[in-house]
Amino acid sequence: MATVLLPRSLGELFPDMTRHLDLDCDTIGAVIEQLDQRWPGMRDRLCEPGPRIRPFINIFVDGQRAGLDTPVMTASTVHVIPAVAGGCGPAPSVAGRVVSIERAAVSIERAAVSAALRVAPRPGFR
Amino acid sequence: MTTKHMVLVGTRKGAFVVDPAADGVRIGGPFCGTMAIQHLAWDPAQGTLLAAAGSPWFGPTVWRSTDRGAIWTQSSAGLTFGDDQPAVTRVWNITAAHGALFAGVEPAGLFRSLDGGANWEHVAGLREHPTTPDWQPGNGGLILHSIVPHPTDSDRMWVGISSVGTFHTRDGGRTWVAQNQGVRACYLPDEHPETGQCVHKLVRHPDRPEVLFQQNHCGVYRSDDGGGSWLEITNGLPSEFGFPMVVHPRRPATAYVIPLNGSDQGRYVPDGSMAVWRTTNDGATWERRSSGLPQADAWVGVLREAMATDQGDPASIYFGTSTGQLYASHDDGDTWRLLASHLPGISSVETAAMDG
Numbered sequence: 001m002a003t004v005l006l007p008r009s010l011g012e013l014f015p016d017m018t019r020h021l022d023l024d025c026d027t028i029g030a031v032i033e034q035l036d037q038r039w040p041g042m043r044d045r046l047c048e049p050g051p052r053i054r055p056f057i058n059i060f061v062d063g064q065r066a067g068l069d070t071p072v073m074t075a076s077t078v079h080v081i082p083a084v085a086g087g088c089g090p091a092p093s094v095a096g097r098v099v100s101i102e103r104a105a106v107s108i109e110r111a112a113v114s115a116a117l118r119v120a121p122r123p124g125f126r
Numbered sequence: 127m128t129t130k131h132m133v134l135v136g137t138r139k140g141a142f143v144v145d146p147a148a149d150g151v152r153i154g155g156p157f158c159g160t161m162a163i164q165h166l167a168w169d170p171a172q173g174t175l176l177a178a179a180g181s182p183w184f185g186p187t188v189w190r191s192t193d194r195g196a197i198w199t200q201s202s203a204g205l206t207f208g209d210d211q212p213a214v215t216r217v218w219n220i221t222a223a224h225g226a227l228f229a230g231v232e233p234a235g236l237f238r239s240l241d242g243g244a245n246w247e248h249v250a251g252l253r254e255h256p257t258t259p260d261w262q263p264g265n266g267g268l269i270l271h272s273i274v275p276h277p278t279d280s281d282r283m284w285v286g287i288s289s290v291g292t293f294h295t296r297d298g299g300r301t302w303v304a305q306n307q308g309v310r311a312c313y314l315p316d317e318h319p320e321t322g323q324c325v326h327k328l329v330r331h332p333d334r335p336e337v338l339f340q341q342n343h344c345g346v347y348r349s350d351d352g353g354g355s356w357l358e359i360t361n362g363l364p365s366e367f368g369f370p371m372v373v374h375p376r377r378p379a380t381a382y383v384i385p386l387n388g389s390d391q392g393r394y395v396p397d398g399s400m401a402v403w404r405t406t407n408d409g410a411t412w413e414r415r416s417s418g419l420p421q422a423d424a425w426v427g428v429l430r431e432a433m434a435t436d437q438g439d440p441a442s443i444y445f446g447t448s449t450g451q452l453y454a455s456h457d458d459g460d461t462w463r464l465l466a467s468h469l470p471g472i473s474s475v476e477t478a479a480m481d482g
Contacts, residue, residue, distance in 0.1 A: 009159075009183065009184075010184070012159030012160060012161070013159045013161070013184060013187075013200060040201075041187075041200060041201050041202070041203070044185065044187070044201075044202045044203065044205075045184040045185060045187070046184075048185060048213040049206045049207075049208065049209045049211070049213055050209050051209075054183065054184070054185055056182050056183045057183060057184075082183040082184075083182075083183065
């Protein structure tokens with residue numbers, strides 16, 4: 001069974017969601033399908049038409065960025081991590097991003113954080 | 127059974143339901159997972175609260191509550207133009223009419239739900255209009271924000287799209303006609319193109335279905351022929367620029383706007399002095415109403431969806447600022463009182479008549 005870790009912010013949309021669960025799936029796409037069966041509508045929160053993973057949603061398998069076709073092994077750990085952002089106006093500096101992500105590391109594994117630091121895009125607010 | 131008029135407030139950080147009771151304002155919320163809410167609406171036929179939402183992370187969705195906000199669910203099933211088309215990013219407006227729900231989205235498009243918002247279908251005819259390739263986003267995006275159903279003819283509807291203009295259908299959404307004749311596009315070399323006019327808010331007179339009003343980027347307008355032509359009625363206002371516009375539910379020829387100082391000057395109320403402007407003669411003249419509103423150092427704006435009237439008698443008028451203040455008038459706009467002062471930035475204000 002793969003271990004799947006979901007973000008707190010996703011639980012705001014699905015009040016009965018559990019953040020830590022074990023699933024028997026062979027790809028990330030299958031993980032998302034199982035999540036959608038447990039919490040209908042979750043697929044649309046994580047994926048946009050295509051289907052493809054939403055631009056500001058990052059999924060990692062054992063610390064490596066994953067797509068819908070990425071294999072999931074029995075002992076894998078899957079992190080779903082929304083891009084780190086905050087405040088209004090222009091995106092903060094790279095230094096600011098580093099600080100924010102390091103704070104996020106309190107609750108998630110360091111390997112996934114490092115991967116997010118390298119590639120996670122940032123949404124903006126109007 | 128008594129009827130209570132509740133104020134529905136959509137904000138940058140969730141939805142709120144405000145009871146403006148005279149013996150003490152009560153605020154319910156935040157609801158909808160503190161998601162940015164563009165429009166919190168009420169379907170009186172179903173007794174359902176509906177919230178138009180969008181998140182940079184989790185995409186567009188419509189929240190629903192059938193128990194006045196105690197329990198919420200959300201769905202975006204069907205809110206797509208297709209796998210090979212641009213993704214819908216936000217829902218901007220929810221309007222109930224003729225047994226259906228309609229959703230205006232970004233990028234500009236119209237959806238319809240026949241099951242209370244659980245599933246949506248694209249009203250494809252609008253994006254098949256021949257001008258669609260020329261549609262360009264404005265400052266707020268390429269958004270369909272105004273949905274104006276005809277009160278008795280379910281085949282007729284008007285919609286407003288920022289930086290594009292007004293469209294009308296007479297055949298249930300299969301075909302649409304651009305209706306921008308007489309509306310200036312003051313930022314374009316040709317001020318009178320077929321489309322490209324930046325309607326900020328489109329509303330209809332409650333008793334005269336062919337009378338429409340719009341607050342535009344470039345003035346305020348009235349149409350007496352169902353949008354076929356527009357007459358500018360900006361004269362007498364301090365600015366041609368603003369966002370919200372509402373029509374009084376019973377008084378003929380009475381409407382309200384909140385002018386801002388201009389698109390490039392901060393989009394504040396002029397001189398930091400807050401006022402609602404009222405016409406009682408279809409826009410021939412305007413009067414400034416400001417009693418109870420701050421008259422200095424009020425560097426605030428009011429967004430397109432953030433003013434509403436209720437159906438009470440006398441009717442009350444409400445508006446919310448982009449910095450989180452909610453105001454009410456119970457005398458047709460003559461005087462105003464502050465209902466709430468520390469909400470998140472307010473995107474929308476609506477009212478709901480709920481059985482007490």
